[in-house]
Amino acid sequence: MISIAILGHGVVGSGVAEVLAGNADGIAAKAGDALRVKRILDLRTFPELPYADLFTTDFNEILQDEDIRIVVETMGGLRPAYDFVKACLLAGKSVVTSNKELVAAKGDELLAIARENNLNFLFEASVGGGIPILRPLDQCLAANRIREIAGILNGTTNFMLTKMIREGMSFDEALALAQSLGYAERDPSADVEGHDACRKICILASLAFGKHVYPQSVYTEGITAITEADVQYAAACGGVIKLIGRAVRTADGQVTCLVAPMILPGDHPLAGVSDVFNGVMVQGDSVGDVVFIGRGAGKLPTASAVVADVIDAARHLGARKHLFWEPAVDGYVADHTLAPTRMLLRFACADSAAARTQIAAAYGDVQYITVADAPADEVAFITPCMPEQALTEKAAALAGMTLTRRLRLF
Amino acid sequence: MISIAILGHGVVGSGVAEVLAGNADGIAAKAGDALRVKRILDLRTFPELPYADLFTTDFNEILQDEDIRIVVETMGGLRPAYDFVKACLLAGKSVVTSNKELVAAKGDELLAIARENNLNFLFEASVGGGIPILRPLDQCLAANRIREIAGILNGTTNFMLTKMIREGMSFDEALALAQSLGYAERDPSADVEGHDACRKICILASLAFGKHVYPQSVYTEGITAITEADVQYAAACGGVIKLIGRAVRTADGQVTCLVAPMILPGDHPLAGVSDVFNGVMVQGDSVGDVVFIGRGAGKLPTASAVVADVIDAARHLGARKHLFWEPAVDGYVADHTLAPTRMLLRFACADSAAARTQIAAAYGDVQYITVADAPADEVAFITPCMPEQALTEKAAALAGMTLTRRLRLF
Numbered sequence: 001m002i003s004i005a006i007l008g009h010g011v012v013g014s015g016v017a018e019v020l021a022g023n024a025d026g027i028a029a030k031a032g033d034a035l036r037v038k039r040i041l042d043l044r045t046f047p048e049l050p051y052a053d054l055f056t057t058d059f060n061e062i063l064q065d066e067d068i069r070i071v072v073e074t075m076g077g078l079r080p081a082y083d084f085v086k087a088c089l090l091a092g093k094s095v096v097t098s099n100k101e102l103v104a105a106k107g108d109e110l111l112a113i114a115r116e117n118n119l120n121f122l123f124e125a126s127v128g129g130g131i132p133i134l135r136p137l138d139q140c141l142a143a144n145r146i147r148e149i150a151g152i153l154n155g156t157t158n159f160m161l162t163k164m165i166r167e168g169m170s171f172d173e174a175l176a177l178a179q180s181l182g183y184a185e186r187d188p189s190a191d192v193e194g195h196d197a198c199r200k201i202c203i204l205a206s207l208a209f210g211k212h213v214y215p216q217s218v219y220t221e222g223i224t225a226i227t228e229a230d231v232q233y234a235a236a237c238g239g240v241i242k243l244i245g246r247a248v249r250t251a252d253g254q255v256t257c258l259v260a261p262m263i264l265p266g267d268h269p270l271a272g273v274s275d276v277f278n279g280v281m282v283q284g285d286s287v288g289d290v291v292f293i294g295r296g297a298g299k300l301p302t303a304s305a306v307v308a309d310v311i312d313a314a315r316h317l318g319a320r321k322h323l324f325w326e327p328a329v330d331g332y333v334a335d336h337t338l339a340p341t342r343m344l345l346r347f348a349c350a351d352s353a354a355a356r357t358q359i360a361a362a363y364g365d366v367q368y369i370t371v372a373d374a375p376a377d378e379v380a381f382i383t384p385c386m387p388e389q390a391l392t393e394k395a396a397a398l399a400g401m402t403l404t405r406r407l408r409l410f
Numbered sequence: 411m412i413s414i415a416i417l418g419h420g421v422v423g424s425g426v427a428e429v430l431a432g433n434a435d436g437i438a439a440k441a442g443d444a445l446r447v448k449r450i451l452d453l454r455t456f457p458e459l460p461y462a463d464l465f466t467t468d469f470n471e472i473l474q475d476e477d478i479r480i481v482v483e484t485m486g487g488l489r490p491a492y493d494f495v496k497a498c499l500l501a502g503k504s505v506v507t508s509n510k511e512l513v514a515a516k517g518d519e520l521l522a523i524a525r526e527n528n529l530n531f532l533f534e535a536s537v538g539g540g541i542p543i544l545r546p547l548d549q550c551l552a553a554n555r556i557r558e559i560a561g562i563l564n565g566t567t568n569f570m571l572t573k574m575i576r577e578g579m580s581f582d583e584a585l586a587l588a589q590s591l592g593y594a595e596r597d598p599s600a601d602v603e604g605h606d607a608c609r610k611i612c613i614l615a616s617l618a619f620g621k622h623v624y625p626q627s628v629y630t631e632g633i634t635a636i637t638e639a640d641v642q643y644a645a646a647c648g649g650v651i652k653l654i655g656r657a658v659r660t661a662d663g664q665v666t667c668l669v670a671p672m673i674l675p676g677d678h679p680l681a682g683v684s685d686v687f688n689g690v691m692v693q694g695d696s697v698g699d700v701v702f703i704g705r706g707a708g709k710l711p712t713a714s715a716v717v718a719d720v721i722d723a724a725r726h727l728g729a730r731k732h733l734f735w736e737p738a739v740d741g742y743v744a745d746h747t748l749a750p751t752r753m754l755l756r757f758a759c760a761d762s763a764a765a766r767t768q769i770a771a772a773y774g775d776v777q778y779i780t781v782a783d784a785p786a787d788e789v790a791f792i793t794p795c796m797p798e799q800a801l802t803e804k805a806a807a808l809a810g811m812t813l814t815r816r817l818r819l820f
Contacts, residue, residue, distance in 0.1 A: 027552070139718060142722075143437060143718045272682045291703040294697065298698075301696060304554050322440060
C-alpha cells in the first residue's frame with residue numbers, strides 16, 4: 001500500500017481522486033501495489049463526498065507525514081504550488097503535477113532537486129492533457145535527435161478557430177460560445193493571448209533539446225487579432241489558421257521558439273486537428289514525423305495522465321526516471337526574427353499596378369492571393385522564405401503602401 | 411559498458427547498428443551506460459563494414475557469451491527466431507525484437523519466460539515501426555480502461571489505397587508502383603491479404619485487453635478485391651477506404667477483432683493518414699480518443715524504435731517492466747459476424763423499383779448511394795447498424811437481386 005496526497009481538489013484534482021477510486025484494481029496491478037489517497041489539501045470542505053474525512057487545510061499535515069510517498073499537485077498557478085512542490089521534494093516525496101505554469105517557470109530547479117534526492121518529478125499532464133507526449137518524447141524517441149516540435153497546444157483557441165473557419169463566426173462570437181460551453185474562462189487571456197500554448201512549447205522544447213526555455217524568452221502572439229478576412233485568406237492559400245507553438249533546433253546549437261497563429265497547408269497532419277483537440281508533431285532524425293492527437297484538456301483526460309504518472313512514480317520509488325533538462329543559458333533562445341519564414345502580407349495601396357512593380361523589386365516572384373470580399377485597394381501575396389526581419393524591413397520600405405496584416409505560413 | 415548482440419543484419423538490423431553508432435553519446439546518456447554491439451549473427455559476411463569483425467554465423471557464440479546482456483532480434487519470421495529468442499531469455503538475456511510474426515504467435519509464452527527470469531522482452535517496433543504506441547498503451551494509458559483500438563497498420567496497403575483514391579489507379583497499377591518503390595515485396599501477400607495488419611492488431615489487442623489474441627482467430631480480409639468502383643462509392647458516402655485492424659472489448663468480457671477494408675468518414679482522424687503512414691486510434695474510458703501517426707515501416711524509423719527499447723532494457727537490467735499479457739483462452743475472441751456494423755451493399759437487379767420495396771421491407775429506412783459510372787442494373791445503399799450475420803442473411807433472402815459487393819463502414 002502506497003499513500004498519496006493530492007494538493008487541490010479542483011477539476012483535475014477531483015478527477016484524479018475519481019480515476020484512482022474507479023480503476024483501483026487495474027491501477028494496483030499496473031503499479032505493483034495498492035495506491036491509497038490519504039490526504040487532500042483544499043481550503044474548501046466537501047462534506048458530501050465519501051472521502052470527506054481525507055481533507056485538510058494544513059499543508060504541513062501532508063509534508064510531515066512520512067507515510068505519504070507521492071504528492072499530486074493540481075492547484076495550478078505558481079504560488080503556493082512552487083513552495084509546496086519544492087518542500088515535498090526536499091522532504092523525500094516524489095511529485096506528480098499537471099501544472100504547466102509551474103513546470104515552465106521552475107522545471108529545471110525542481111528536476112535538479114528531484115535528481116539530488118533520487119526522486120521522481122513527473123508532469124505528463126502539463127502538456128496535451130491526456131495525450132501521452134512527454135514520455136514518448138523522452139523514452140520512445142530516445143534513439144532520435146529531435147529537430148523540431150510543433151503543436152496545437154491549446155484546445156480553447158483551437159475550438160474557437162474551428163468555429164471561425166467552419167461556421168464563419170467572428171472572434172467575439174467564438175469566444176462567447178467557448179465561454180458558454182465552459183471551454184474558456186471568464187478572463188480568457190491565458191488562452192487567447194497564447195500564454196498557455198507558450199508554457200507548453202517551453203516544456204516540450206526544454207525536454208526535447210535538453211535546456212530550459214523560459215516563457216519570457218519566447219515570442220508569443222495570440223489569436224485576438226484574427227478576423228474573418230484572415231480565415232478567408234488562409235482558405236485562399238489552401239490552408240487553415242491554427243495557433244501553433246513551434247521549437248526548432250538551429251544548426252549552431254540554439255533554439256528558435258515561438259507561438260503564433262500560422263497558416264497550415266490543408267494536407268498537413270495537424271490541419272485536421274479540430275475543435276478542442278490538441279496535436280503535437282515531433283520530427284526526429286531517425287523516425288521522421290510522428291504525430292500525437294487527442295483531447296488536450298478536460299477533467300478525466302488530464303486526470304488519467306496524472307494517474308499514469310502516479311503509477312510510474314509508484315513503480316519507481318527509489319529509482320529515478322531519466323526525465324531531466326539543464327538550466328537555461330544566456331543566448332540559447334535565438335532571435336526569432338532571424339529565422340527564415342514565409343508570410344502572407346496584405347497591403348492597402350492606391351495604385352495596385354505600381355504596388356506590384358515594387359513588390360517584384362523587393363521580393364522577387366511572389367504568389368498573389370485574392371479573396372472575394374477584399375477591399376478594392378488591397379494587395380495580398382505570399383513572400384518567399386527569408387528571415388522575418390528582412391521581410392518586414394522590405395515591407396516598411398514600400399512607398400505608398402501600408403502593411404495592414406501579416407500572417408506566418410507554417 | 412553493456413554488451414549487445416544483434417540477430418540478423420537485414421534492413422532493420424543494420425539500421426539498429428547504424429543508429430547505435432551514430433547517436434552513441436546521446437544514447438549512452440539516456441541509457442546511463444555506454445552500449446556496445448559485440449556480436450552480429452548473419453549467414454552473410456559484410457567485409458566492407460567498419461564492424462566486419464563482429465559477425466558470426468554461430469548463434470551459440472552469442473548465447474554462451476555471458477557478457478551479452480541484451481539481444482536484438484531482427485531476423486523476422488517464426489523460425490529460427492522463436493528458438494533463438496527463447497534460448498536467450500532462458501539464458502538470462504533481455505530481448506528486444508521488431509518481429510511481429512514472432513510476437514503475435516508466441517508473445518504470451520515469451521513474456522511468461524521473461525517474467526520468470528526477471529528479464530525484459532520488448533517489441534515496440536513490431537507495431538507501427540517508429541511510432542511509439544505499445545509503451546504509451548501500456549504505461550501512459552495505465553489509468554484507462556481501453557474500450558477499442560483501431561488502426562491503419564500496414565504502410566504498403568495504405569500507400570496503394572492512397573494511389574487508388576487520389577490518382578484513380580487500379581489495384582494492379584498501385585501494386586506495381588509499390589513494388590517498384592520497394593514498399594511491397596515481390597510476393598506481396600502478407601501485405602495485401604491483410605496478414606501483416608492482422609499480426610499487429612493481435613499484438614495491440616493482447617496488450618490492451620490483457621489476453622493473447624492469435625492471428626488465426628481473427629477474421630482477415632485484405633485489399634485484393636478493392637476496385638475503382640469501391641473507391642468511387644466510398645467517396646459518394648463522404649469517406650475513404652482504408653485497411654483497418656480493429657479490436658473492441660465487448661460488454662461480456664470478450665473481444666471482437668478483425669482486419670478488413672472499411673469506409674472511414676472523411677472527418678475521422680485516421681481518414682487523413684495517407685501514403686506509407688500508419689495511424690492508431692486508442693479509445694480509453696478516461697482519456698477519450700488518442701491518435702498516434704507516423705511512418706509505420708522503413709529502416710531508420712523501425713531501428714529507432716528498437717534502439718529506444720534497447721535503452722529501456724539497459725536501464726532496467728534486473729528490473730522487469732510491467733509489459734505482460736495472459737495466454738489465450740477458448741471463446742475469448744467473439745464471432746465477428748455477431749458484432750453490429752453498417753455496410754455498403756451493392757446488388758445487381760433487373761427491377762430497381764421492386765428492389766427498393768424489398769430493401770425497405772428487409773432493412774427499413776436506408777441511405778441510397780449512387781455513383782456516376784454505375785451499371786444500369788445496380789442498386790447500392792448503406793444498411794442500418796445490425797449484426798453482420800443478420801445483414802447478410804437479409805441480403806441473401808432478397809428475391810431477384812444478386813449481392814455483388816459489401817464493404818464495411820467504420
